[in-house]
Amino acid sequence: MAIETLTHDIAVIGSGLAGMRAAVEAARVSKGKLSIAIFTKTHAMRSHSVAAEGGSAAVLYPDEGDSYDSHVFDTIKGSDYLADQDAVERFVTLAPGELIQLDHWGMPWSRRDDGKIAQRPFGGHEYNRATYAADKVGFLEMETLYSVLQKFDCVKIYHEWYVTSIVRDGDTFRGFTAINLATGNLAVIKAKAGIMATGGAGRMYGFTTNGHSSTADGHFVAYRAGIPLKDMEFIQFHPTGLVPTGILITEASRGEGGYLINNKTERFMSKYAPQKMELGPRDLVSRSEMTEINEGRGFEFREMKCIHLDLRHLGREKILEKLPQIREVTMKFIGVDPIEEPIPIRPVAHFTMGGIHTDIDGATPLKGLWAAGEVACVSVNGANRLGSNSTTTCLVWGAITGGLAAQYCTSAGGSGFPVDAVKKEESRVFDELLRGSGSENPYVIRRELQSLMDKNMYVFRTGEGLNEAAKTIKALKKRSYKRVEDKTKEYNTNLLHVFEIEAMLEVAEAAIVGALARQESRGAHTRTDFPKRDDGKWLRHTLARYTPDGPTLDYIPVIITKHKPQERKY
Ligand SMILES: Cc1cc2nc3c(=O)[nH]c(=O)nc-3n(C[C@H](O)[C@H](O)[C@H](O)COP(=O)(O)OP(=O)(O)OC[C@H]3O[C@@H](n4cnc5c(N)ncnc54)[C@H](O)[C@@H]3O)c2cc1C
Structure with a gap:
């Protein structure tokens, strides 16, 4: 059967806060002249961002004592000095503008008695800077962005499409492959620029705050395409x-x-x-x-x-x-x-601090591809995110990446699309997965993965537990879980789950291997056998690169501008 081809200038994968903000910015910068598509495996408004509750951090009232310096320092100290300080400075400077912009777009922020936008205290912040709308922040931010998107005819949302791979031509991004879940057909998405905004990986755990859709898909799609994952060992427990x-x-x-x-x-x-x-x-x-x-x-x-x-x-x-x-x-x-x-x-497992490796602009090493939101590791959060910084980070880097992708499209030349890569993906989806011959129930494998993560990758970790986890995950990958009982094409959630389980296994392995190698305790990564932070050896970011036999690791320096690492006291 011929594979359908869709062509857009920019393809945004994910319709949470980061994806929607990116699409709005690309539409604004290009004045409606670019064709922008959002692909989302759920209905757009069911993206996990709607679950955010407590607040979005920004310095709104410097005249009342808060300051950019304070927000920068709190975030860096909170990160246990693993955040890149230039990225934190950019984040803090752009954060207020994003929240005010949402206000102008109709966001119903809670108000103080004097009518100004209200802010509340949040953990690790010296000032009250969590900007809120009761305890429904994410839902109302999403609703605001979704309404704004309706103004742009140039943005098309593909609800319930599952992206399976990145198509690259050498070092240049060319597009994606995706399954239209309603029909079960594989399609090719040709685009000059792509933005990954696929959210977190919390469902690798059984005891998690994350919804069933937070399954590390985007991490895996990028990882498999040769883009490293950064600092995956840092998982936040709320x-x-x-x-x-x-x-x-x-x-x-x-x-x-x-x-x-x-x-x-x-x-x-x-x-x-x-x-x-x-x-x-x-x-x-x-x-x-x-x-x-x-x-x-x-x-x-x-x-x-x-x-x-x-x-x-x-x-x-x-x-x-x-x-x-x-x-x-x-x-x-x-x-x-x-x-x-x-x-x-x-x-409870809550937030994925690591993610797709990007530079301060959210650009991945693949030319033409950016990443924003929880799936990206810019890195603002380092080894421990401060509460209320994530939703704002999604807005800030949604806007940055959307704007840059739009500018890039004006000069990017379209050319050869690697047809072979698409053929290979078609065979992977239909022969390897849909008609896979695995004998094991994939849901048993998923449950075992989640129990393993709950037990061995929880708040306190040991070398022994991580070694056991590394072995077990290899065994889980070997026991073929690629068994899809349901052969229906339309809305085959069984097939979708098998994709998600594969993504979670591979990404969990990167997290476990990174945690085993990191012989220190920093932020959310606490090793009882190495209880101290070791800046001499470990003040560096982990990069995990995909191989079919498991990740290989290398390291890059942390960017320090003003704040030398010190002992954290609260
Ligand atoms: C319960 C809860 C409460 C929180 N409260 C706060 C808070 O108060 N303040 C704060 O700052 N942070 C909070 N956080 C964190 C914050 O909500 C998230 O980090 C943020 O919303 C993530 O947004 P995102 O745009 O990156 O991704 P998401 O909103 O998770 O969206 C991911 C998108 O990617 C799509 N997708 C994924 N894989 C694929 C694929 N293969 N193909 C196509 N589409 C795909 C999904 O359909 C979805 O549209 C909270 C988190 C949780 C779990």
């Missing part, structure tokens, strides 16, 4: 995952004054972060919770060890006004009303 499901209880609940309590009724953070208490950075708070649990000062809820998040002292009115979604979630999922009872929580 301190307040609802037990037993892992649903996020936003950091805003501590920002609004919630307490973390052990079974001795102590606010135990006084031992670990006496100044910041519950608003320490996430790596520190997660380690503190696990220390309390491991030393017998935790609770148990539905057979899971946990800590209590107590909001009761905030009072009914504040909880209803500032944290309505949290109350709805805890009541619906575990029957706990936080006005009356504490919430059982524990650290």
Whole structure:
């Protein structure tokens, strides 16, 4: 059957905050003259960004004490000095403009009594700079961007298309291949420029805040095309995952004054972060919770060890006004009303700090291809992201990459499209995967992968556990999971899941191998056998390159401008 060919100037993969912002910027810069397409494996408005709850960081009120320097320093210190400082400086400088721009586009930010946009405290930030709309920030930001996109006839959204590969011609990007999930047909997308905005990889874990769509697809597509993944060993554990499901209880609940309590009724953070208490950075708070649990000062809820998040002292009115979604979630999922009872929580896999290697402009090493949002590693987050920095990062690098891709299109020449690569991909999709002969149930493999990550790649790691993980993941890759029971073409979610499982296995392997090699503790990567940060050896970024036999690693320096690494105290 002939493969359909779609031609656009720019193809954006992903319709979360980063992808939508990139498309808007490309449309604006090109004044509607370029043809821009967004491909998304879900409906655009079901992208995971809608789940963001607590806030978007930016310095909005320098006249009230906040400053760019402070936001820069907090982010670098939070990153355990692994962030590239030039990227952090650019992020902080552009952040306010992005949030004001959203305001002008109709974003219903919560307001202070004086009518100005409201901001709340968030972990690791010295000032209240998490800009919010109750606890529904991501959904309302997405809705705002989606409405803006409707103004541009030059942008077409392909809902429910799954991108399977990047097509490159030497060192130049030429396009993608994708399956239209509705028909099951493979198509070629020819484009001068591409932007990967495919979100995080949190579903490599079983206990995670991430939705079922955050399956490392974009990481894998780039990795397989020869683009390195950077710092994949750094996975953020959010301190307040609802037990037993892992649903996020936003950091805003501590920002609004919630307490973390052990079974001795102590606010135990006084031992670990006496100044910041519950608003320490996430790596520190997660380690503190696990220390309390491991030393017998935790609770148990539905057979899971946990800590209590107590909001009761905030009072009914504040909880209803500032944290309505949290109350709805805890009541619906575990029957706990936080006005009356504490919430059982524990650290939960939440955010992928590493990602596709890019430079400060979001450009990947493949000419004509950019990456933005959670899938990209620019790197602003280093070894530990500060809460509320991600949504703003998506907006900032969405805008940067969208603008640069549009400029690039004016000079990029289209030429030979490597037909062989498409033929190979067709054979991979239909012969290797759809008609794959694996004997094992892929869902069993997925469950085993998630249990392995939950156990061996969690808050505290050891060489022994990581070695075991590295061996097990190789074995999981060998046991062929490429069995697709459902041979239907239309909406074959079974095939989709097999793609996603392959992506998660390969990307998890890059994370595990990177973690095993990194013999130090930095940010969210805590090795009990190497408990100290080692700047002499490890103040450097990991680059993992794909080979069919597993990743090879090499390293590049961290960019330091003003802030020499120091001990982190909170
Ligand atoms: C529960 C929760 C709450 C959070 N709250 C906050 C917060 O308050 N503040 C903050 O700063 N950060 C928060 N974060 C983090 C933040 O929401 C995310 O980092 C950010 O929204 C990611 O946006 P994105 O645009 O990079 O990707 P996403 O929004 O995840 O979008 C990814 C897109 O890629 C598409 N896609 C993926 N693979 C393919 C493929 N193969 N083919 C085609 N399309 C594909 C998907 O369909 C989707 O459209 C939160 C995260 C979670 C999980």
